[in-house]
Structure formats: structure tokens, C-alpha cells
Amino acid sequence: MKEKNENKLDQLFKDGLSGPGDHFAFREEDWDSMEQLLDKKSNKKAGFFRIMYYASGIAALLLLALGLYFYSKNDTVDPAKMHGKVNKKGNSQKHPGSPDRGNGNDSLGNKTDDLAVTAPAGQSNTVKSAKKDSINNKAESMAVNNSANNNQDSKVKASPGSDLNNKATNMAVNDALPNNNAPKTGTINNATPGSNAPQLADNKTPSANKVPGGQTTGIDTPDNSGKVAPATNQVENNIAANQNTDTTANKKAEREAKKQMAIIKASAIKNRPQFSITVLAASDANAVNSFGHSQTGTNYGLQLSLRVTKKLTISTGVAYAIKPYSSTPTSYSADSYNPSRTPTNIQANCKVLDVPLNLSYQLFSKGNNAIGVGTGVSSYFMLKENYRFDYAAETGWKPYNLEVRNKNTHLFGVLNVNVNYQRRINSKFSAVLQPYMKLPLTGIGNGKVDLKSTGVALGINWNIGSALKP
Amino acid sequence: MGEAELQQLIAGCLQHSRKDQKMLYKAFYGFAMSICLRYAGNRYEASEIMNQGFLKVFTNLQKYDTSRPFIAWVGRIMMNTSVDYYRSNLKLSLTDDLDAAEDIGHNELPDQKLNYDDLIGMVQQLPNAYRTVFNLFAIEGFSHEEIASKLNISTGTSKSNLFKAREKLKNMVINSGRLPEGNSGSGLQTIVAIGTISVSMSVLIELIMK
Numbered sequence: 001m002k003e004k005n006e007n008k009l010d011q012l013f014k015d016g017l018s019g020p021g022d023h024f025a026f027r028e029e030d031w032d033s034m035e036q037l038l039d040k041k042s043n044k045k046a047g048f049f050r051i052m053y054y055a056s057g058i059a060a061l062l063l064l065a066l067g068l069y070f071y072s073k074n075d076t077v078d079p080a081k082m083h084g085k086v087n088k089k090g091n092s093q094k095h096p097g098s099p100d101r102g103n104g105n106d107s108l109g110n111k112t113d114d115l116a117v118t119a120p121a122g123q124s125n126t127v128k129s130a131k132k133d134s135i136n137n138k139a140e141s142m143a144v145n146n147s148a149n150n151n152q153d154s155k156v157k158a159s160p161g162s163d164l165n166n167k168a169t170n171m172a173v174n175d176a177l178p179n180n181n182a183p184k185t186g187t188i189n190n191a192t193p194g195s196n197a198p199q200l201a202d203n204k205t206p207s208a209n210k211v212p213g214g215q216t217t218g219i220d221t222p223d224n225s226g227k228v229a230p231a232t233n234q235v236e237n238n239i240a241a242n243q244n245t246d247t248t249a250n251k252k253a254e255r256e257a258k259k260q261m262a263i264i265k266a267s268a269i270k271n272r273p274q275f276s277i278t279v280l281a282a283s284d285a286n287a288v289n290s291f292g293h294s295q296t297g298t299n300y301g302l303q304l305s306l307r308v309t310k311k312l313t314i315s316t317g318v319a320y321a322i323k324p325y326s327s328t329p330t331s332y333s334a335d336s337y338n339p340s341r342t343p344t345n346i347q348a349n350c351k352v353l354d355v356p357l358n359l360s361y362q363l364f365s366k367g368n369n370a371i372g373v374g375t376g377v378s379s380y381f382m383l384k385e386n387y388r389f390d391y392a393a394e395t396g397w398k399p400y401n402l403e404v405r406n407k408n409t410h411l412f413g414v415l416n417v418n419v420n421y422q423r424r425i426n427s428k429f430s431a432v433l434q435p436y437m438k439l440p441l442t443g444i445g446n447g448k449v450d451l452k453s454t455g456v457a458l459g460i461n462w463n464i465g466s467a468l469k470p
Numbered sequence: 471m472g473e474a475e476l477q478q479l480i481a482g483c484l485q486h487s488r489k490d491q492k493m494l495y496k497a498f499y500g501f502a503m504s505i506c507l508r509y510a511g512n513r514y515e516a517s518e519i520m521n522q523g524f525l526k527v528f529t530n531l532q533k534y535d536t537s538r539p540f541i542a543w544v545g546r547i548m549m550n551t552s553v554d555y556y557r558s559n560l561k562l563s564l565t566d567d568l569d570a571a572e573d574i575g576h577n578e579l580p581d582q583k584l585n586y587d588d589l590i591g592m593v594q595q596l597p598n599a600y601r602t603v604f605n606l607f608a609i610e611g612f613s614h615e616e617i618a619s620k621l622n623i624s625t626g627t628s629k630s631n632l633f634k635a636r637e638k639l640k641n642m643v644i645n646s647g648r649l650p651e652g653n654s655g656s657g658l659q660t661i662v663a664i665g666t667i668s669v670s671m672s673v674l675i676e677l678i679m680k
Binding site: 007009010012013014016017018023024025026027030031033034035037038397398400402 | 488491492495496499500503504507508511512514515517518520521522524525528584585586587588589590593595597604607608609636639640643
């Protein structure tokens with residue numbers, strides 16, 4: 001069909017273009033991408049998995065190292081703290097029953113409570129229970145004793161309702177009875193620990209007990225118990241009334257003690273490093289230089305957090321981010337490719353593996369809500385970068401697409417700033433709302449652009465608890 | 471590169487030696503690039519296609535028939551890779567007067583020598599479909615039937631694309647000739663140079679005669 005030299009134009013191009021290929025000097029970057037192709041061929045998806053593998057490995061190691069560091073630190077501090085707490089616990093536990101020692105009875109608050117409940121069965125029991133009860137109750141019973149003749153039971157029954165009332169009635173009754181001075185001081189001293197001890201001042205209670213113990217309680221207790229015994233023996237109706245107050249007071253004391261134990265436990269746990277996993281999804285605005293022409297990207301991430309102190313949390317993880325953005329040629333520093341052809345616009349879409357290392361500080365925590373601020377650095381592993389270069393219409397050049405895979409990594413190349421709000425759903429889970437900003441410390445991707453991201457992450461945080469239980 | 475050296479490199483590449491692969495890549499870089507660049511829209515695409523081609527070379531090296539020239543085998547792979555690269559958007563067809571296609575470029579062309587960069591720049595400005603057909607027809611020497619089967623298009627489309635390609639190229643060549651470019655400038659310089667030399671020669675001869 002076609003004969004040689006038939007077409008001058010064809011010949012012109014054939015001669016001009018099919019010469020020896022010495023117009024092109026070897027370029028190292030072409031070989032770099034060739035090597036990537038060869039590597040990919042040998043293990044196609046290995047690149048991605050290798051990065052994932054390394055990233056998760058680094059994250060796990062970091063967390064483990066930090067966890068161990070802080071744990072060992074806490075361990076050296078803890079024993080003293082824990083010891084103090086145990087002592088405290090012991091005191092607070094024994095406190096309601098402390099007068100028992102005088103009677104040679106080591107039974108705990110619970111037992112006295114039980115006894116008090118079963119008390120109405122027999123007289124001896126009721127006497128015992130009355131003895132075992134807190135000094136407050138003794139004071140009350142004494143008051144009952146003293147006022148028995150006046151039929152003021154109802155008043156006494158009502159009195160435990162408020163501490164002040166209680167005191168007041170006790171005082172009033174004591175004042176009304178000029179028996180001796182010792183019971184008076186005794187009641188005042190005892191009233192304080194008896195009514196308030198389990199609720200507020202644990203530290204003060206034992207000392208308050210001990211200090212006056214030598215001076216007044218020593219005299220007081222036998223005095224009171226001596227009085228209680230005849231009182232209960234004498235007025236059985238009053239005892240029944242007393243038992244009511246006993247049980248309520250005991251229950252109250254017990255409840256307080258339990259609450260306190262829980263607090264102690266909680267604080268003991270708080271001092272151990274706690275791990276939690278957060279699953280996050282975020283939508284963010286990506287832009288180069290300013291957020292004027294931003295585009296929306298998405299992020300999915302898994303974050304592992306380590307709570308080192310009550311306020312400080314260190315977290316790391318991996319997030320897969322899709323970051324589309326557009327850039328001007330001035331922001332995109334092109335390499336040696338076609339420098340003479342300057343595009344009008346560059347449209348990019350990058351798939352990034354983001355490995356953050358953040359430190360957050362809790363600013364505010366009340367009830368189920370907690371607010372904190374955090375900062376840290378992120379490492380970007382650029383998995384896939386797609387760029388489209390658009391040229392001016394008058395040049396007639398069609399847009400050119402460039403794809404770069406697994407070429408660029410930016411270790412600690414991005415600064416993270418975030419605010420996080422957590423709302424507890426239950427003991428294990430809480431919802432997380434985290435507005436954040438990612439500011440590059442280095443040029444990101446193939447074009448070394450100043451790619452900023454800002455957005456809001458939503459997620460669920462699962463508190464695994466202390467993974468390093470002793 | 472000597473034949474023995476080439477065989478050694480090929481043997482090394484078969485052993486997946488990265489060093490030998492790079493040597494081979496370097497050795498055929500310019501040749502492969504010159505082919506790919508003709509089919510590609512720009513150098514980015516050309517290097518992408520070329521690397522895909524080299525990947526085929528490395529992975530199919532055991533299939534290479536040693537009795538044939540290696541460079542031709544590489545060239546064919548590069549051409550096929552280029553064609554594959556654009557195959558998806560080659561169906562561009564125009565209903566033009568196909569017979570007129572043969573006439574384009576017969577005449578009206580200025581007698582000038584365009585350099586490689588000018589020519590490659592012109593070819594690259596063609597749409598993919600035109601460029602591919604023009605390359606295969608004008609430079610590789612395939613017939614329209616061969617091109618049609620290669621690209622999975624009709625011979626009509628092949629002819630039409632060649633026609634459009636020639637038309638566009640002709641305009642580019644003519645326009646480049648009209649522009650006061652380096653070519654005409656250098657021609658003027660040679661004329662001036664020859665003129666001065668001849669004048670000085672005659673002056674010299676006159677002096678000698680005296």
C-alpha cells in the first residue's frame with residue numbers, strides 16, 4: 001500500500017526521529033522508579049504491608065517502652081502511696097467498730113449491722129449491738145437513757161437525721177442532766193467522729209479518736225457503756241428505737257466506707273498506666289498554603305493510648321488518609337521533568353499512612369465529660385500520590401497524570417495540634433470528638449508542598465484497662 | 471557494547487542481579503526512550519511507558535531468542551508497550567475524505583531540515599490516536615491493515631487518523647518554517663560566512679598576484 005519515499009512528510013519524520021537514541025542522557029530518577037517497579041513485581045502488595053508492618057511495629061514498641069518506663073516509675077513511688085492507702089483503708093474500716101476493741105470484739109461494721117438487725121430477738125443481743133455501735137449511737141442511747149423518763153423517744157429517733165440536730169439534742173440532753181462533766185466532753189468528742197467520721201475526715205478521725213482516747217474516751221467509754229447497758233436493760237422500747245437509728249447509721253457508715261474503698265481502689269488503678277484503643281474516622285479540609293481552596297479528605301484510624309498519669313496521655317497509632325488538594329505550580333516544586341512546561345494548576349490526590357505520636361493533657365474532667373488538648377508529630381508514609389497537571393488552554397496540551405507509589409516518607413514531618421472531648425458511655429467505652437490540625441514541618445509528597453489539614457475526628461474509645469497488672 | 475558484554479549482562483539479569491539490571495537499563499535507556507517518546511505525550515509518560523517496557527524485558531528475558539538482535543527485541547517491546555498504553559483511547563475516528571490522506575505531505579513542504587527536538591515536539595502535540603497511527607505507519611512502516619488489527623480499530627479509522635495526523639503535522643512544519651527560527655538564521659550565517667571567505671580569498675589572490 002505504501003511505498004518508500006511516497007510521502008515527503010513521513011520521510012521527514014522517519015529520518016528525523018529514528019536516529020540513534022543518543023538524545024537522552026540517563027536519568028537516575030527513572031531508574032529509581034524502575035527499581036520500585038521491579039520491587040513491586042517481586043512482591044506486589046508487599047510495599048503497603050511492609051509499611052503497615054513497620055508502622056505498627058514502631059507504634060507497638062513505642063507504647064510498650066513508654067508503658068514500661070512509666071510503670072516502673074510508678075512502681076517505685078506506689079508502695080508508699082499504696083501503704084498509706086491501705087492504712088487509711090484499715091482505719092476507715094475499723095473505725096465504726098473501734099469501740100469494739102474495748103469489748104474484745106473484732107467484728108466489722110457489717111457484722112455489727114447484722115447483729116443490730118437481728119437484735120430485737122433477744123435482750124443480750126441488743127445490749128451487745130448497742131455497745132458495738134458507734135460512739136454517736138452511744139451518745140444517743142445515753143440521751144435516750146437520760147430522757148427516757150420524759151418520753152422523748154420520738155425526738156431521739158428523729159435526731160440521727162441530721163448531724164447537727166443529733167449533736168444539739170445530745171448536748172441539750174446532757175446539759176439538762178448535770179450528772180457529771182466527763183460525759184459531756186465525751187459526747188462532744190464522740191459526736192464528731194460518730195456522725196462525721198465515715199463521711200469526711202478519715203485522717204482526722206483516727207487521730208481525733210486516739211488523742212482524746214487517753215484523756216476522755218478512756219473514761220468515757222466505760223462510763224457510757226455502763227450507762228448504755230442499764231439503759232437498754234431498763235427501757236426496751238427505747239432500745240428498739242435505738243436499733244433503728246443504729247442500723248441506719250451503720251448502713252450509712254458502711255456505705256461511706258464502701259464508697260471510700262472504691263475511691264481508693266480507683267485512685268490506685270489511676271496510678272497504673274492504662275491502655276485504651278480508639279477507632280477514629282475523620283473528615284478534613286486539605287489545602288496548600290492557605291485554606292482558601294481546600295478540598296475534603298477522609299481519614300480512618302486506629303489509635304492506641306497510654307494514660308501515664310491522671311492528666312497525661314500518650315497515644316500513637318495508624319491512620320489511612322485520603323488527601324485531595326489542588327496546588328499552584330509555584331507551591332509545587334517540580335523536579336527535572338519538563339521544566340519548560342509550567343502547568344496552570346496541579347490537582348493531587350494522595351493516599352497517606354499517618355503514624356502519629358501525640359501527647360495530650362486533660363484540662364477539665366467532670367462527671368462523664370473530659371476535655372483535653374494535645375500535640376505531637378506525625379510520620380507520613382505516602383502510599384500513592386496521583387497528580388494531574390493542567391496546562392493553559394492556548395498551549396493545546398492535554399492534562400498529564402502522574403502517579404507515584406511508596407516513594408516518599410516523611411518521618412516526624414507533620415505537627416499535630418488537637419483538642420479532644422470525651423464523653424463516657426460506660427466504664428469501658430467513651431465517645432470521642434477531636435478537632436485537629438496537621439501542619440507540615442517539611443514539604444509533603446512528590447511536589448514538596450506545604451499541605452495542611454484541618455478537620456474533626458469522631459470515634460469510640462475502648463478502655464482496655466491496665467494491661468500491666470502486677 | 472560488545473556482544474559478549476551484552477550476553478553477560480543478560481545472564482546477570484536472568485539471575486535477578488540488580489546491578490546488571492541497572493547496566494542493561496542504562497545501556498538501552500536512550501534507545502528505549504527515543505521510541506517511547508514518539509508515542510508519548512510528554513517525557514513523564516514516556517518514562518512511565520519505558521519503565522513498563524523494561525519491566526517486561528526483565529520479566530520475559532528467558533523468552534528472548536538469542537539468535538535475533540537484542541535491540542530489536544527491546545524495541546518491539548517498547549513499541550508494544552506504548553501501543554498498549556494508549557490502546558484504550560485510540561478509537562477516535564473521523565469521517566474525512568480518506569483518499570485525500572495520501573496526498574497530504576506530497577508537496578507544499580518547505581525544503582528544510584528540522585532537528586530532532588522540533589520533530590518530536592510536533593509529534594507529541596498530536597492527539598494520542600493520531601500519534602499512534604502516524605508512528606506505526608510512517609516510522610515503523612506498518613500497513614493500515616496491520617495497524618487496524620494491532621490497535622483493534624477499523625482500517626478506516628486508521629486511515630482517517632493518519633490523515634488527520636499528517637494534516638496537523640504539515641501545518642506545524644510549515645508554520646515552523648515561516649517563523650524566523652534558528653534554522654534560517656544559521657543559513658543566513660553560512661551565506662554571510664561563505665561571502666566573507668570568498669571576498670577575503672579574492673583579496674588574498676589579488677595581493678599574491680601583485
